Amino acid sequence: xxxxxxxxxxxxxxxSGCAAALPAAAATRxxxxxxxxxxxxxxxxxxxxxxxxxxxxxxxxxxAIARWEAGRGAAYAAEENAAGGRPFLDAVEIVMGRxxxxxxxxxxxxxxxxxxxxxxxxxxxxxxxRTWTSAPVRIVTLVFGPRVxxxxxxxxLALAVNRNxxxxxxxxxxxxxxxxxxxxxLSGYAFLFDMTADVARARTLAAGAPPxxxxxxxxxxxxxxxxxxxxxxxxxxxxxxxxxxxxxAGADVRLTEVRIPSRDGARALAAVAEALGLPxxxxxxxxxxxxxxxxxxxxxxxxxxxxxxxxxxxxGARVKGGGGxxxxxxxxFENLWVEGGRP
Amino acid sequence: MTFRTxxxxxxxxxxxxxxxxxxxxxxxxxxxxxxxxxxxxxxxxVAQFRKxxxxxxxxxxxxxxxxxxxxxxxAIASAPDPSAYxxxxxxMAAARGLALLELVADDGTIVSSAEWPAxxxxxxxxxxxxxxxxxxxxxxxxxxxxEGMTLALIAVAAVRAGDRKLYVVGGQPLDEGFLSTLALxxxxxxxxxxxxxxxxxxxxxxxxxxxxxELEGFLSQVKQRRVAATRIIGAETFYAQPLNGxxxxxxxxxxxxxxxxxxxxxERTQRSYGLIAAVAxxxxxxxxxxxxxARVTRPVQRLAExxxxxxxxxxxxTVEEGSGDxxxxxxxxxxxxxxxxxxxxxxxxxxxxxAAWRELARRLAHELKNPLFPLQITVENxxxxxxxxxxxxxxxxxxxxxxxxxxLANLKQIIGxxxxxxxxxxxxxxxxxxxxLVSDTMRLFEAQFAQARVSPKLELDARLKPVNADAExxxxxxxxxxxxxxxxxxxxxxxxxxTLVFGGGVRLExxxxxxxxxPEECARLFTPYYTTKTHGTGLGLAxxxxxxxxxxxxxxxxxERGKGATFRLDLG
Numbered sequence: 001x002x003x004x005x006x007x008x009x010x011x012x013x014x015x016s017g018c019a020a021a022l023p024a025a026a027a028t029r030x031x032x033x034x035x036x037x038x039x040x041x042x043x044x045x046x047x048x049x050x051x052x053x054x055x056x057x058x059x060x061x062x063x064a065i066a067r068w069e070a071g072r073g074a075a076y077a078a079e080e081n082a083a084g085g086r087p088f089l090d091a092v093e094i095v096m097g098r099x100x101x102x103x104x105x106x107x108x109x110x111x112x113x114x115x116x117x118x119x120x121x122x123x124x125x126x127x128x129x130r131t132w133t134s135a136p137v138r139i140v141t142l143v144f145g146p147r148v149x150x151x152x153x154x155x156x157l158a159l160a161v162n163r164n165x166x167x168x169x170x171x172x173x174x175x176x177x178x179x180x181x182x183x184x185x186l187s188g189y190a191f192l193f194d195m196t197a198d199v200a201r202a203r204t205l206a207a208g209a210p211p212x213x214x215x216x217x218x219x220x221x222x223x224x225x226x227x228x229x230x231x232x233x234x235x236x237x238x239x240x241x242x243x244x245x246x247x248x249a250g251a252d253v254r255l256t257e258v259r260i261p262s263r264d265g266a267r268a269l270a271a272v273a274e275a276l277g278l279p280x281x282x283x284x285x286x287x288x289x290x291x292x293x294x295x296x297x298x299x300x301x302x303x304x305x306x307x308x309x310x311x312x313x314x315x316g317a318r319v320k321g322g323g324g325x326x327x328x329x330x331x332x333f334e335n336l337w338v339e340g341g342r343p
Numbered sequence: 344m345t346f347r348t349x350x351x352x353x354x355x356x357x358x359x360x361x362x363x364x365x366x367x368x369x370x371x372x373x374x375x376x377x378x379x380x381x382x383x384x385x386x387x388x389v390a391q392f393r394k395x396x397x398x399x400x401x402x403x404x405x406x407x408x409x410x411x412x413x414x415x416x417x418a419i420a421s422a423p424d425p426s427a428y429x430x431x432x433x434x435m436a437a438a439r440g441l442a443l444l445e446l447v448a449d450d451g452t453i454v455s456s457a458e459w460p461a462x463x464x465x466x467x468x469x470x471x472x473x474x475x476x477x478x479x480x481x482x483x484x485x486x487x488x489x490e491g492m493t494l495a496l497i498a499v500a501a502v503r504a505g506d507r508k509l510y511v512v513g514g515q516p517l518d519e520g521f522l523s524t525l526a527l528x529x530x531x532x533x534x535x536x537x538x539x540x541x542x543x544x545x546x547x548x549x550x551x552x553x554x555x556x557e558l559e560g561f562l563s564q565v566k567q568r569r570v571a572a573t574r575i576i577g578a579e580t581f582y583a584q585p586l587n588g589x590x591x592x593x594x595x596x597x598x599x600x601x602x603x604x605x606x607x608x609x610e611r612t613q614r615s616y617g618l619i620a621a622v623a624x625x626x627x628x629x630x631x632x633x634x635x636x637a638r639v640t641r642p643v644q645r646l647a648e649x650x651x652x653x654x655x656x657x658x659x660x661t662v663e664e665g666s667g668d669x670x671x672x673x674x675x676x677x678x679x680x681x682x683x684x685x686x687x688x689x690x691x692x693x694x695x696x697x698a699a700w701r702e703l704a705r706r707l708a709h710e711l712k713n714p715l716f717p718l719q720i721t722v723e724n725x726x727x728x729x730x731x732x733x734x735x736x737x738x739x740x741x742x743x744x745x746x747x748x749x750x751l752a753n754l755k756q757i758i759g760x761x762x763x764x765x766x767x768x769x770x771x772x773x774x775x776x777x778x779x780l781v782s783d784t785m786r787l788f789e790a791q792f793a794q795a796r797v798s799p800k801l802e803l804d805a806r807l808k809p810v811n812a813d814a815e816x817x818x819x820x821x822x823x824x825x826x827x828x829x830x831x832x833x834x835x836x837x838x839x840x841x842t843l844v845f846g847g848g849v850r851l852e853x854x855x856x857x858x859x860x861x862p863e864e865c866a867r868l869f870t871p872y873y874t875t876k877t878h879g880t881g882l883g884l885a886x887x888x889x890x891x892x893x894x895x896x897x898x899x900x901x902x903e904r905g906k907g908a909t910f911r912l913d914l915g
Contacts, residue, residue: 165464169426230461230489 030321034338035091038114039106041224043071043097054259054311055331056094062087062334072096088321088337100224104314113316113338114324118224119171121314130315134329136175136183136308137260140228142218143276143303144253150213152205153241154301157216157253159202160239161232163195163306170227175309181272181294183308187265189291193298193305202239215242219251228306229255257309263328265290269297276303347640354632355625362624366617370610377606378580384528385573385582388599392533392584395525396496399515400481404498406439407513411500416511419446421504425454432457436513443486443495447510454509459489470510473589476501482589485539486516493518494537494595517595519549530602536562538586538595552600565596578603642670646677658684702873706881710757714750721746764882770813770893777842777849778803780814784821785840788829796835797828803842810849810915812894820890823883824853824910830876831857831908848896848915855909860902868900887912 040055047068049057056074062084063076076092098106103115107129117131142161144154163177176184179193206214216236220229229245232255236243243253258275262268266284273281281293297303311329321336344352410416415435419428425448432455436444444457447467456462473479476499486495497514515521517535525533534550543563548554557576565572565583573582579600586595645662652660660681664674721743728739785799792799821840828838836856843850860868860875867873869888874881887910891898894914902908 162464169429169463172427227460231463234459234461234465 030088030337032086032088032337033090034088034340035093036089036114036319036333036336036338037093037095037112039095039098039103039112039116041098041100041103041116044074045070047074054329058331059092059333063089063092066091082334084334087334089333092333107314107316110316110318113319115314117312117314119174130317130319132311132313132315132323132325134311134325135185135327136310137327137329138175138309138311139178139181139183139258139260139272139305140225140255140307140309141181141258141276141303141305142232142253142255143278144301145251148213148216148252150209151300152209153213153216154304156202156205156209156239157232157236157241157243158301158304159198159205160235160241161304161306162197162235164197166228166231167307170231171307171309174312175307178305178308179298181297181303181305182265182269182290183260186260186263186268187290187294188287190308192291193295197235199235199238202241206240214240216244216253217246217251218243219246219248219254221248221254221256223247225255225257260328266293269294273297278303346643347636350636350640351629351632354636355629358624358628358632359621362617362621366613366621369617370613373609373613374606377603377609381580381601381603381606384531385580385599385601388525388527388531388533389582389584389597392525392597392599399496399521400498403441403481403496403514404500406441407498407500407511410435410439410441410444410513411502411509411511416446416502416509417504419454420502420507420509425509426463429455429463430460431455433460439513441513442516443497443512443514445510445512447512449508449510459487461489467510467512470499470512476510479589481514483517483586483594484514484588485594486514488516492537492539494535494539496521522550530605532600532602534598534600536566536596536598538566538593548598550598558598562596562598566593569593575603578607639670642666642674646670646674649677649681653681653684658688702881707761711754714753714757717750718747721750760882764886767886767889767893768816770816770890772811772813772894774809775812775814775817776807776809777812777817777851778805778807780818781821781840781842781851784818784825787822788825791829792838795829795832797832798835798837800837800839801841802839804844806844807842807849808844812914813890816890816893820887820912821851821853823887827883827910828853828855828857831855833857836907845913846915848913851912851914853910854907856907859904859906859908860900861904865900865902869898 042053044052044056046052047056047065049060056076059076062079062082064079065074066077067073067075073096074094076094078087078090080086095112098115100116100118100121103112104117104121106112107115114132142157148154167173167175167177176190177195178184178190179195180187180190182190184190218229218233218236220226226245226247233243233245256276258272260268261271265287266281269281269284269290273279278297281297282289284290284293298305311325313325315324318339319336320339324331324333324336326332413435415431419425419431422428425446428446432444432446435446436442436457442458445462445467446454446456447470448454451466451468451471453462453465453467470476479499481496481498484495484497486493486497494517495514496517497512500511502509502511517537522533522535527533532550532552534548534552534554537547537549539547543559543566545554545559548559548562555577558581561572561574561576561581561583565585569585569587571582571584573580575581579602582599582601584597584599585593586597588594642662642665649660649662658681661678662674664678665671725736725739725743728736732739781801781803785801788799791797825838825840832838832855838856839852839854841850841852841854843852864875869884870881873885874883888898891912891914896912896914898913899911900908901911
């Protein structure tokens, strides 16, 4: 059984890279069999990457799609001839479109093995539950549309946002406050970008803008971002801007979340810029060039980075085998096993 | 305006005034009764509002106290970092039925807000200004919501956990829903003005029914003066009660509108009935007053008619004396007066007749005595000549007989003139050209004018058309006037005869430049046998007046002493 020893090596390497892992898991003996039940918020229509996004797309290395119900669920079966060897799990069952609160309840009731955690749940569960946390790989930013052509208004809103209050209360301390597009762990210079609020200056800037320009709509793509958007609107009001939060596209400014797709800074910046609809950054081979490219993207306050957030998953007690995600939040289920084997 | 009309008018005004007074009194009494009833209804509604207010306040205090006493609140109060509880207020508020709930840390920082979750971390500094919030109970306060300011009834409770404290601030907005819970009697409505900003904002007036500038003005006034007030606006009476916060600051105005439709309907009905009664009263009053005034004025009217007859010369007129009241006495006095007038007239006629006979006798004696004296002298001369100078008797007899015949002729002429006056013929009317008549007549006097040094002057109106008259009689009248004028100018002068168109007839004027006449002479001028001259019978002007009178005309004289006289004849 040479592949088993290889598995053990892989497990050890993953455990060393994960943010959290219970010591008890390492003591459990790996074995084949069993189905990992995973719940996600997203409802994916097609099985083809990149629509399946991070997570399900990552399973392709060791699992094959056995069943696909568009937007509702999917089942992946272990690939016997996977390049890294057959995974311990026989299958991974995924329930899609499950609300965070329901996922949390399902985890508590043992109906699910791996669930996504919301900002509130993460801190609550962190005390007594096992979680997987990636590095901060999601950037939450404000992106202004072309209609907001007054730079004073854009800067006023950027200065009005109280990132600390949002980070402490809404995000419950998760992730990092940032004024940069690339997270500190990736670029090393994120702290250089200013991230402090200055309501007085914001008010001065807003007062200089025409009244019509001070009325903005703030669109949120994801309902989970709505509380953050409401808070930003409240901060904006203090600066003299009338911001109303709307759902969906077509707003003057969007509060959106973009995932870092690469560990390479230049590629990550280019991907983020493309995702946010910003001009492609200049080619950057050195950290200085990368900083300059990012600085140029941020000029004019067309984009206002706010936070870098990690992926956080709640993990059931029967899931063994260490961290199931990579630092970039990729699923690494081929090294997991479940207690009880085949249910 | 006749006496009868005036009397009728007075009666009518009296009736209308009486009906109007009664109507006004009735409407005023009704209005007072309604206003008292309305005031009681408003008082009841205000009391109900206060009661509802107190009940709601007690509910809120109970709910807030319940939350403050909960383990969850204690856990939040005792947590070193309460930020994890930023979303706790909403489920707590929902569980207690509160629309507003804020959990506020000891330093006034909002931990969690049910009505505005994004407000975590903001300050509620007003909470630190008072320590005994429990004693304050429920009170009004302006609350800020995402959609704007609102007026809310809130209560505050404090949770203590060791040296930490958590404020629980809960309440309900005062909105349309609150107003809808008030049970209002029919015809009444409650409105609430939320005083959320410095200037008056019409959109903050909640409640059913129409509004208008007048109502808004009233509210604005109450808002400024901060005292309860009442005003009638349109078909409603509005009572406005200012609502204050725990610190006495003005936060709103409760407005209770009571419909006056019922009163107005009653007033309209009363007015209609009053109008009908007034019209009926006026008609009846007019009928009665017409009958009464007829009774009163009929004797007066008869008196007036009789007086008119008396004025027209019918002095024998009498009226029915009727009742013994003032009008009867007046009638009797009138009858006595006319009786006296008739008697006096008869006496006067008798006296004038006697005077006329005396004057006639005097004139006759005077006229006859003048020729008789020569007759007597002539006869005596003839007797003396026969006795003393028979030889001259024939001569004397011849001369005497001539004188006798002449004087007898004179006597005959005198008698003829009197006879002519007595036998004035009736006029034979035919169209007469007065201009020609005047010219012809004046031509006859040319010799006399020359002898008397009188200059005749004719001013004849060429527009004059023939007028029906008796030419001979008119010629006779004109002759008399011309003779009179010549006699009036013994020293000579100018005699002017003038014709003028007068209406459809003619005006004939004869003017002299003699000594003129006194007013007394003018008054007696047309009396028969009256004359201002030393000769003449005094019948000339009497004849003129008789002719003019027979032609249905008028004669008048204008004269001033020393400035001549003008006789004016109007015919046709």
